[in-house]
Amino acid sequence: MKKVAFIGLGVMGYPMAGHLANAGYNVTVYNRTHEKAIAWQKEHQGNIALTPKEAANNCDVVFICVGNDDDVRAVTLGGNGALASMAKHAVLVDHTTASAELARELSKHCQQQHISFIDAPVSGGQAGAENGVLTIMCGGEQHIFDQVKPIMDAYARFSQLMGDVGSGQLAKMVNQICFTNVVQGLAEGFNFAQKAGLDTDKLIDTISKGAAGSWQMDNRGKTMCAGEFDFGFAVDWVRKDLAIAFAEAEKIGAELPNTKILDQYYKEVQEMGGNRWDTSSLITRFQK
Template sequence: MKVAFIGLGVMGYPMAGHLAKANIDVCVYNRSHEKALAWQAEFGGSVATTPALAAQGCDLVFCCVGNDDDVRQVTLGENGILAGMPQGSIFVDHTTASAELARELASVALTHGQYFLDAPVSGGQAGAENGVLTVMCGGDAATFAKAQPVMDAYARFSQLMGPVGSGQLAKMVNQICIAGVVQGLAEGFNFAEKVGLDPKALVETISKGAAGSWQMENRYQTMFAGEYDFGFAVDWMRKDLGIAFSEADKHDVALPMTKMVDGFYQEIQENGGNRWDTSSLISRFKK
């Protein structure tokens, strides 16, 4: 099997590395060619100078870039992924983007005799590095069945959510839920500090009950310490929430709590915390 991976950011770099470690022939492309050469030096494989060249002769092509515009840039046109992929191959987009874009790309791929899955991931940089991401897919069952065993190289769980676009819709729900959980932790932990509770004893106790969550167990120490220079950036979260708001407007769905938290994230951006982890919501109470 030969695959390509387009986009070697904090997520794509380790994800492509797990594919190489699984003894899969991987060709990579990155807008910064030096990053692609660094990946090759670490994992082997090959490097291409355009997405189309990377996709040539591949059974699957994976992509993980920034937003809708970035996906279109590497996918469409004579140098794009779809121009280079052979007929019958599968394009798997791991970018968190709009459901509308997913449907657009699936339609274009179909005219080329190719297949498409929208497959955003959850688990962050640590999940990518440790190969334990969760993948939410949109597409048809036969295409998913072919791609799933390959995605297992970097995912601990993947699920077909429905037709094309359903993966992106599921990711929107994921981010809506995270926003509420992290704001709840920020308020709860701030309350705990003000009333003098021991953070470790507190989390050891309540994490075993109904309040427990991944965010609690993995972020409580840094939230209490006021450390945010890592993880899933506020800028990325606001981009993702913006996609959810646009979709919600189409369906007349109210997201009052999420919009409130998005406003809090905007405050953090305005105070220079653009690249802070999303758990930095608690910083609003530490002034």
């Protein structure tokens, strides 16, 4: 498998597609804003397409990383969608954080055309994409996962097949529930520390070595305390992801009381103008 397409060159997709090109794959990219595709081509010497259909033509694997369920449908279905030109036995891999329902819907479309499908949302943020160390949660068939994993290794440090189609998206929902609640704890704790007059740099260097330590503390603790919120994963996007988790929780009868409160806190951050701040900006809600 050497010829691949990458559809969606946002803060995650742009570097992910770049890692594929750097690994020696023949990469064709498509992005809704064509200028972004031109910039990517100048940097990585790959190919650009004017439609998802053109990008996917004759490719062994087509990767997608766009915004939401509707965006995925827009680039896969219809006359100009990727499925319109994908060959039999090719593989469609969706890295978008979307609903499990969409994953199952896409899988059915693929089955009708003898195309394989993997839902494969990622975790690790913009830095993880740029450094090629993402974690990927996948849903689909084992032999198809085994086929695409070596390609995804170009930008991932760990990939795991979680189960049938949709399982990757369900695992990503759990990831979002867990990490946002960790951010909430850090926001409350560091706001307390600042009001108590503690040196937060020394505090983080100390408590990160104990039971309070986490990836979020190591990577966002000091910038959170410094009021720096320009690290990729925006408040708008986390609320989109949580809405997906809430809809699924309603279906399966799972309670998410703390996460629902946290979602409303993020709504307050949006109302403060923080739509594009990263998720660590939650601390501003307590500093009002």
